Amino acid sequence: MNDLFSEIDDIFHSRSLAIYGVSRKGGLGNFLLQGFIDQEFPNIFIVNPRITESNVKIMGIPVFSDLKSIGVPIDLVICSTHPKFVQDIIIECGENGVKTVIIFSSGFGEKSEDGKKTEKELVKIARKYQMRLIGPNCMGLYCPSSKLSFFPGLPTESGSLGFISQSGSIANIMVVMALLKGINFSKSISYGNGIDLNFNDFLEYLGEDPDTKLIACYMEGTNDGRRFIELVKEISRKKPIIIWKAGATPAGSKAARSHTGSICGNNELWNNVFDQYGVIRVYNMEELMSMIQAFINPIPVSNCRVAIISGPGGPAVSSADACEMNNLKLAELTNETKLKLRGLIPEFGSSISNPVDISLQGALDPTLEKAVYEVVGTDPNVDMILIWLTMLTRYRDFLKLQEKISKPIVIVSAIDMNISPEAITGTMKRAFVPIKVKKVPTIVKNLNQKGISIHPNENLAAKALYNIYQFYNKS
Amino acid sequence: MNDLFSEIDDIFHSRSLAIYGVSRKGGLGNFLLQGFIDQEFPNIFIVNPRITESNVKIMGIPVFSDLKSIGVPIDLVICSTHPKFVQDIIIECGENGVKTVIIFSSGFGEKSEDGKKTEKELVKIARKYQMRLIGPNCMGLYCPSSKLSFFPGLPTESGSLGFISQSGSIANIMVVMALLKGINFSKSISYGNGIDLNFNDFLEYLGEDPDTKLIACYMEGTNDGRRFIELVKEISRKKPIIIWKAGATPAGSKAARSHTGSICGNNELWNNVFDQYGVIRVYNMEELMSMIQAFINPIPVSNCRVAIISGPGGPAVSSADACEMNNLKLAELTNETKLKLRGLIPEFGSSISNPVDISLQGALDPTLEKAVYEVVGTDPNVDMILIWLTMLTRYRDFLKLQEKISKPIVIVSAIDMNISPEAITGTMKRAFVPIKVKKVPTIVKNLNQKGISIHPNENLAAKALYNIYQFYNKS
Numbered sequence: 035m036n037d038l039f040s041e042i043d044d045i046f047h048s049r050s051l052a053i054y055g056v057s058r059k060g061g062l063g064n065f066l067l068q069g070f071i072d073q074e075f076p077n078i079f080i081v082n083p084r085i086t087e088s089n090v091k092i093m094g095i096p097v098f099s100d101l102k103s104i105g106v107p108i109d110l111v112i113c114s115t116h117p118k119f120v121q122d123i124i125i126e127c128g129e130n131g132v133k134t135v136i137i138f139s140s141g142f143g144e145k146s147e148d149g150k151k152t153e154k155e156l157v158k159i160a161r162k163y164q165m166r167l168i169g170p171n172c173m174g175l176y177c178p179s180s181k182l183s184f185f186p187g188l189p190t191e192s193g194s195l196g197f198i199s200q201s202g203s204i205a206n207i208m209v210v211m212a213l214l215k216g217i218n219f220s221k222s223i224s225y226g227n228g229i230d231l232n233f234n235d236f237l238e239y240l241g242e243d244p245d246t247k248l249i250a251c252y253m254e255g256t257n258d259g260r261r262f263i264e265l266v267k268e269i270s271r272k273k274p275i276i277i278w279k280a281g282a283t284p285a286g287s288k289a290a291r292s293h294t295g296s297i298c299g300n301n302e303l304w305n306n307v308f309d310q311y312g313v314i315r316v317y318n319m320e321e322l323m324s325m326i327q328a329f330i331n332p333i334p335v336s337n338c339r340v341a342i343i344s345g346p347g348g349p350a351v352s353s354a355d356a357c358e359m360n361n362l363k364l365a366e367l368t369n370e371t372k373l374k375l376r377g378l379i380p381e382f383g384s385s386i387s388n389p390v391d392i393s394l395q396g397a398l399d400p401t402l403e404k405a406v407y408e409v410v411g412t413d414p415n416v417d418m419i420l421i422w423l424t425m426l427t428r429y430r431d432f433l434k435l436q437e438k439i440s441k442p443i444v445i446v447s448a449i450d451m452n453i454s455p456e457a458i459t460g461t462m463k464r465a466f467v468p469i470k471v472k473k474v475p476t477i478v479k480n481l482n483q484k485g486i487s488i489h490p491n492e493n494l495a496a497k498a499l500y501n502i503y504q505f506y507n508k509s
Numbered sequence: 510m511n512d513l514f515s516e517i518d519d520i521f522h523s524r525s526l527a528i529y530g531v532s533r534k535g536g537l538g539n540f541l542l543q544g545f546i547d548q549e550f551p552n553i554f555i556v557n558p559r560i561t562e563s564n565v566k567i568m569g570i571p572v573f574s575d576l577k578s579i580g581v582p583i584d585l586v587i588c589s590t591h592p593k594f595v596q597d598i599i600i601e602c603g604e605n606g607v608k609t610v611i612i613f614s615s616g617f618g619e620k621s622e623d624g625k626k627t628e629k630e631l632v633k634i635a636r637k638y639q640m641r642l643i644g645p646n647c648m649g650l651y652c653p654s655s656k657l658s659f660f661p662g663l664p665t666e667s668g669s670l671g672f673i674s675q676s677g678s679i680a681n682i683m684v685v686m687a688l689l690k691g692i693n694f695s696k697s698i699s700y701g702n703g704i705d706l707n708f709n710d711f712l713e714y715l716g717e718d719p720d721t722k723l724i725a726c727y728m729e730g731t732n733d734g735r736r737f738i739e740l741v742k743e744i745s746r747k748k749p750i751i752i753w754k755a756g757a758t759p760a761g762s763k764a765a766r767s768h769t770g771s772i773c774g775n776n777e778l779w780n781n782v783f784d785q786y787g788v789i790r791v792y793n794m795e796e797l798m799s800m801i802q803a804f805i806n807p808i809p810v811s812n813c814r815v816a817i818i819s820g821p822g823g824p825a826v827s828s829a830d831a832c833e834m835n836n837l838k839l840a841e842l843t844n845e846t847k848l849k850l851r852g853l854i855p856e857f858g859s860s861i862s863n864p865v866d867i868s869l870q871g872a873l874d875p876t877l878e879k880a881v882y883e884v885v886g887t888d889p890n891v892d893m894i895l896i897w898l899t900m901l902t903r904y905r906d907f908l909k910l911q912e913k914i915s916k917p918i919v920i921v922s923a924i925d926m927n928i929s930p931e932a933i934t935g936t937m938k939r940a941f942v943p944i945k946v947k948k949v950p951t952i953v954k955n956l957n958q959k960g961i962s963i964h965p966n967e968n969l970a971a972k973a974l975y976n977i978y979q980f981y982n983k984s
Contacts, residue, residue: 062869117857140868141857171857201823203869252823280823285839286830289817292860318827318966347768348676348727348755352793355761364760382592382616382646385767393615394537394678490965491793 041166042231042239045134046177046221048109050077052101054123055114055138056092057082063114066138066174067093069183073190076181079104081111101130109133110182112174117141117152120170124156128163135160137169143227144171144292153229160230172226173202176209176219179245184224185209193218195326196246198236202226204252204278204319211323215488216479217330220245234261241269248329250276250322254290255299266311274329274505276314278322279304312508314501321494327478327487328498329505333442337417338503339365340496341410342389344422345396345403349492350389353422353446356492360500362418364388371413378405404431411439418442418499422492429477436484442502443486444495516641517706517714520609521652521696523584525552527576529598530589530613531567532557538589541613541649542568544658548665551656554579556586576605584608585657587649592616592627595645599631603638610635612644618702619646619768628704635705647701648677651684651694654720659699660684668693670801671721673711676768677701679727679753679794686798690963691954692805695720709736716744723804725751725797729765730774741786749804749980751789753797754779787983789976796969802953802962803973804980808917812892813978814840815971816885817864819897820871820878824967825864828897828921831967835975837893839863846888853880879906886914893917893974897967904952911959917977918961919970 051070055063070078071093080097081104090097098104101111111132113123117139127135137156142149153170160167168174173184179192185206195217199205205224212219220243223236233256240246249269256262266275281290282301308315314329316322340362344350357364367375367388375386379402384393390410396403403423411419418441421432426447436443478488489495526545530538545553546568555572556579565572573579576586586607588598592614602610612631617624628645635642643649648659654667660681670692674680680699687694695718698711708731715721724744731737741750756765757776783790789804791797815837819825832839842850842863850861854877859868865885871878878898886894893916896907901922911918953963964970 139857145857199823201821201826203821204823207821254823254826278827280826280830282830283833285833286826289826289829289860289864292862292866317830318968319824320966342764346676346678346682348674348679348729349794351676351729351755351761351764351768352753354764355755355757355792358758358760382614382620385764387767389764391768491795493793 038235039239039242042235043243045110045166046175046180046182048134048180048182050079050106050108051075051110051112052079052081052104052108053112053114054081054119056080056095056097058092062138064093065186066112066114066184067095068186069188070181071095072187073178073181073183075183077106079108101126101132107131111135112138114138117170121152121156121159124159124165124167128159128165132165134166134168136172136174137167138172138174139169140171140226142170143229153227157230167230169226170229171202173205173224176205176222178219184222189213189218191218192220192245194220194245194247194330196220196240196243196249197222197251198233198240198249199224199252200226200228200233200254201252207319208322211319212326214475215323215327216475216477216482217326228257232257234258234265237262237265237269241265241273246273248274248276248326250278250326252278252280254279254281259299263307263311266307266313270311270313270508274314274332276316276322276325276329277308278316278318282317312504320490321497324487324489324494324498325501327482328444328502330482330487331485332502332505333440333485334506335417335442335503336507338500339363339415339417340420340499341365341367341413341416341418342420342422343392343406343410344389345392345394346422347385347391347393349422349446350385350391353420353492353496354389356496357420357499359493360496362496362500362503365413365416367410367413368415371409374409375406378402378409400428403428404435407431407435408438411435411441416441418444418503420444420446420492420495420499422446426477426488429481432481432486433484436486440485442499444498445486445488446492446495447488447490513710514714514717517710518718520585520641521650521655521657523609523655523657525554525581525583526550526585526587527554527556527579527583528587528589529556529594531555531570531572533567537613539568540661541587541589541659542570543661544663545656546570547662548653548656548658550658552581554583576601576607582606586610587613589613592645596627596631596634599634599642603634603640607640609641609643611647611649612642612701613647613649614644615646615701617645618704628702632704642705644701645704646677648680648699651680651697653694659697664688664693666693667695667720669695669720669722669805671695671715671718671724672697672726673708673715673724674699674727675701675703675708675729676727682794683797686794687801689950690798690802691950691952691957692801703732707732709733709740712737712740712744716740716748721748723749723751723801725753725801727753727755729754729756729768734774738782738786741782741788745786745788745983749789749807751791751797751800751804752783753791753793757792787979795965796972799962799964799969799973800976802957803919803977805957805962806960807977807980808915808960809981810892810917810978811982813975814838814890814892815895815974816840816842816888816891816893817895817897818867818881818885819864820867820869821897822860822866822868824897824921825860825866828895828967828971829864831971832895832974834968835971837971837975837978840888840891842885842888843890846884849884850881853877853884875903878903882906882910883913886910886916891916893919893978895919895921895967895970895974897921901952901963904956907956907961908959911961915960917974919973920961920963921967921970922963922965
């Protein structure tokens with residue numbers, strides 16, 4: 035554990051907090067404050083120089099006209115004011131022994147050359163006082179174990195996912211997305227323009243953080259490509275790294291420059307680095323959620339021979355396509371397996387070769403699918419399993435299967451798991467038995483923790499399998 | 510309207526139906542029968558030679574030991590028996606003036622060379638009696654306007670989507686998927702091995718069918734490539750054709766051969782044909798649903814300059830990437846638009862250039878997004894709009910917007926529309942206001958009918974826009 039680790043770890047263990055930019059009439063500062071109140075962060079104070087009366091409270095939190103008046107040491111300051119006030123606030127923080135300032139305010143390097151100059155000035159001030167800065171143009175930190183938050187109402191449960199995001203909104207939305215899949219965070223970091231602590235610093239930190247088992251990122255660019263490469267090279271040996279790298283095209287790069295002032299760099303170069311070190315690249319939030327699920331508790335494999343099991347025959351074909359497109363091999367089932375399948379599956383409208391097609395009978399006979407999963411799953415020629423099914427109703431079968439086989443399993447669920455039981459009516463309910471919406475996060479969580487992930491299409495399911503194989507078989 | 514059209518149209522207007530393969534103990538035949546009962550098809554009879562008593566009913570439907578005993582002319586027969594009985598049943602049908610037999614039974618050409626021979630025999634018999642065959646190894650027909658069905662509990666409402674599927678299960682699942690998006694069918698056809706009426710026949714039919722405004726297909730191969738090309742060339746001039754062509758890789762092609770005995774053919778060749786005639790190719794059900802939504806009521810455009818509007822800045826960047834990857838141009842907003850936006854959007858953490866970044870303020874101020882949509886939407890340099898948002902809560906804004914601008918609009922909805930209000934708790938509800946699950950199909954339907962479609966990621970949203978542009982600008 036080096037100095038940087040301790041320094042960032044200290045930030046995550048801040049014990050007192052002051053927030054600038056909270057007003058009586060409300061606004062973004064109040065919104066941020068609500069996040070900390072919801073987490074029950076213990077020592078919160080508001081600083082607002084326009085409120086000079088004593089004993090004022092906003093949202094139940096005491097207001098002071100300056101930092102000094104608070105009278106207790108402040109570890110962390112959140113600055114959510116107009117950008118023109120930020121420099122003076124940073125100086126005030128430095129003079130009062132604040133350890134870290136999260137600059138939520140935007141309107142700096144992402145806006146203009148003048149903004150870039152101001153950023154340099156802010157860093158200079160921070161250095162002088164041995165203070166660290168996060169931001170500007172960021173949401174800050176979410177760490178349920180130490181009650182830090184960047185949005186109201188976030189879950190208080192901790193998990194194993196560490197998330198780093200150049201975009202604050204993506205950091206927010208990701209928490210909601212993850213909540214719906216029963217995924218919890220060790221830490222989520224929105225670092226914005228990253229003028230002091232930046233992407234690489236947080237990546238290095240999460241690489242060493244024992245609470246983080248899996249790292250996911252949204253990034254637009256890096257200011258130090260060499261260090262980034264060294265970091266992913268080292269970290270990806272022990273933890274999976276999933277990166278949503280935006281700015282893959284000239285149009286995207288241009289958008290990134292006005293978003294966080296990022297230089298996206300040559301896309302091919304990025305891909306080479308990602309490929310070489312087994313970093314998993316994704317292109318949107320849907321892919322990100324797929325890959326995170328697959329890496330919550332991945333099961334090691336040394337080969338990539340996939341068995342496909344499907345009730346409908348059509349998706350068996352497109353799943354085979356997806357496997358080949360993602361560099362996976364289709365497993366050759368043993369004769370023993372085929373004989374067993376012959377005894378289980380109806381003779382017609384089915385297939386006992388890989389892809390195994392259970393036929394429509396699977397929809398009518400709940401025991402058939404389960405038996406087939408076990409026969410195929412225990413085949414020694416099968417390293418990984420892709421199952422295409424319409425409904426997750428019989429998810430317990432997968433948990434039991436996994437106890438026996440312990441192989442990576444991906445499920446393509448054509449019909450949305452969050453489906454409403456009310457939307458399926460009449461006799462259709464006989465074949466399509468939806469699970470209760472409220473239960474979805476718990477079901478997905480239980481599956482993920484056993485190395486079983488759920489995907490919205492064949493391509494992402496196959497991509498997840500390939501990434502798991504790659505992760506455990508890096509050169 | 511040619512003979513083939515009339516012939517197939519007559520099948521869709523069958524007035525009496527006999528079904529083989531229904532038994533007292535239940536099974537797939539009974540399952541199929543339930544579909545017709547649920548649609549209230551008027552004249553249904555069961556034929557089962559093992560039941561020789563008179564006045565027997567199964568599921569409320571009278572049973573006869575043979576076709577002749579029914580005593581009324583039968584237009585359509587559904588054959589759901591073991592394959593070994595099929596040939597005799599076809600002969601019996603021919604002798605009794607049946608017009609069409611849907612062979613649900615499988616175990617023919619997709620299984621063996623012998624099966625292929627039997628198929629030829631069946632066609633010969635059908636020709637002799639001037640009878641048409643659908644299948645074998647298929648689900649048959651779903652046509653709510655004439656009460657035909659291939660699955661229990663299907664919606665009784667008609668729509669404008671015509672669907673042709675080599676896979677029966679996909680035809681089924683598609684109805685459920687569509688139901689959840691408020692999409693209804695003119696006809697859905699599962700033709701299986703297509704030994705008599707085949708993919709091309711049904712494509713030709715739907716091309717001329719006035720009730721079908723949009724054709725979607727799942728196919729693995731065709732037995733007559735030249736005719737297929739001629740058909741798509743002609744039909745795609747007037748109706749959009751979306752094809753999920755499976756068997757794109759050697760592994761997929763092999764799977765297709767055992768599924769429906771299809772020869773998938775050279776993938777590049779297929780792509781050339783699709784590109785040349787503006788056929789929209791998709792690779793899985795998720796893509797299929799995206800493109801269908803986009804073409805329920807597409808709005809004509811003559812150029813492809815896209816405006817991106819996003820609250821979160823990150824997805825604005827990846828949306829710009831997705832547009833460029835899908836050959837779209839980013840619109841240059843006029844100075845007038847930018848000036849108007851400057852007056853609306855907060856100065857910091859935002860962008861008034863395309864992609865327009867509303868900033869986090871959009872989550873707090875419901876009127877802001879709406880105002881921005883209108884300013885950007887009415888810009889003369891903007892042909893199409895991509896909106897990235899987390900929740901569809903304010904969907905009415907889009908309907909109102911569309912009344913003013915009438916341009917293709919695609920929405921990327923990061924958080925599942927089918928989300929449960931129960932899954933979002935506490936203060937999180939302030940920013941994430943989910944819509945009621947029950948309302949989703951109606952909301953999506955209303956949006957689709959105004960040329961607004963909802964997509965699970967940036968790539969599919971951009972692909973939808975490009976396909977709309979291509980459809981209206983074919984050479």
